[in-house]
Amino acid sequence: MKDSFERNISYLRLSVTSRCSLNCIYCTAGASDCCRCPDELSADEILEIARGAALAGFTKIRLTGGEPLIRGDITKICREIHKISQIKELCLTTNGIGLAPAAHDLRDSGVSRVNISIDSADPAVLRRITGRSCLNDVVAGIEAAVSAGFESVKLNAVLLKGVNDDVQSIRQLAGFVQKYPVDLRFIELMPVKKKGFSFSSYFSGSDAVLRALPDLEMISPQGFNEGVADMYRLPGACGRIGIISPVTACFCRSCCRMRVTSDGKLRPCLLRNEEFSIRGLNAGAVADEIRRAVFKKPSGHDLSPGTVCLRNASDHETADACGLEMQRIGG
Ligand code: SAM
Numbered sequence: 001m002k003d004s005f006e007r008n009i010s011y012l013r014l015s016v017t018s019r020c021s022l023n024c025i026y027c028t029a030g031a032s033d034c035c036r037c038p039d040e041l042s043a044d045e046i047l048e049i050a051r052g053a054a055l056a057g058f059t060k061i062r063l064t065g066g067e068p069l070i071r072g073d074i075t076k077i078c079r080e081i082h083k084i085s086q087i088k089e090l091c092l093t094t095n096g097i098g099l100a101p102a103a104h105d106l107r108d109s110g111v112s113r114v115n116i117s118i119d120s121a122d123p124a125v126l127r128r129i130t131g132r133s134c135l136n137d138v139v140a141g142i143e144a145a146v147s148a149g150f151e152s153v154k155l156n157a158v159l160l161k162g163v164n165d166d167v168q169s170i171r172q173l174a175g176f177v178q179k180y181p182v183d184l185r186f187i188e189l190m191p192v193k194k195k196g197f198s199f200s201s202y203f204s205g206s207d208a209v210l211r212a213l214p215d216l217e218m219i220s221p222q223g224f225n226e227g228v229a230d231m232y233r234l235p236g237a238c239g240r241i242g243i244i245s246p247v248t249a250c251f252c253r254s255c256c257r258m259r260v261t262s263d264g265k266l267r268p269c270l271l272r273n274e275e276f277s278i279r280g281l282n283a284g285a286v287a288d289e290i291r292r293a294v295f296k297k298p299s300g301h302d303l304s305p306g307t308v309c310l311r312n313a314s315d316h317e318t319a320d321a322c323g324l325e326m327q328r329i330g331g
Pocket of ligand 1: 020026027028064065066067068093094095096115116117156157158187188189190191192326327330331
């Protein structure tokens, strides 16, 4: 369906849990995979929301979190969403831990695309970022995803100043697209609500990637085939490189997304705090709320008190004060 700025809004990102098996320094989730969160949507509630989204004309759903693979019922949820005929693309974003044993089941359950977060190819640096020794598990997850035959496997790496934004780290990560038929997207850090986390200390602009990989050849700018990423070819590689720059190059004009948080709130814009509760509604009522919220989707985010967009370095202090609850929203 069209919003008031003539954008075609067809993509729902659904956070199925706020729990995560990692404790990334830039994300709000803390390692907490042992118990169910009291306000987490149930499988039935998730399915009702997916059906509502389909009624409202949405064709793509991405399950995210927190870590979606923490949920014991995740394959069942995927299988049921896959049965909704209007949903043409079912995607999942994961930290890759637990993906190796689950990849084939997820593919069989109708998941067509998988995004895997991996912020470093160096085991010690990845441990520093995530709080856990996990490189081997994540690489096993990437290999399993490739072998399971998903239509696309993308790797996401958040750039962090002084941690993984140096030439060697970026080239090491680029090694994945030389080895596997996957796309690797570098993502600029966004502000998060996390005690002790300083956005301004860690933010690194995506131009670091272009400096580290001078051979990159632009295929398509953001807003074209690949949505929010500028896409590049790396000569000799089987996969491609993408650069997502929410901070230094706003992509609101091509935004086609709505989000549902892990506690059932509809969120028209990642970087604005406006939310509408859709918990407990049947699919028809969910569709009505989605239509209303799409109509209210802002043209873009801006930097006023209570919002968190950044246009220049002087805005970073504001960002530190009012960042996102990333795991509840799902990125
Ligand atoms: N657990 C899954 C994962 O690790 O991919 C899904 C949830 S995670 C919140 C979804 C995406 O958001 C990941 O690619 C992650 O790197 C990204 N993300 C989390 N915090 C971020 C931040 N502060 N800035 C930019 N991206 C962030």
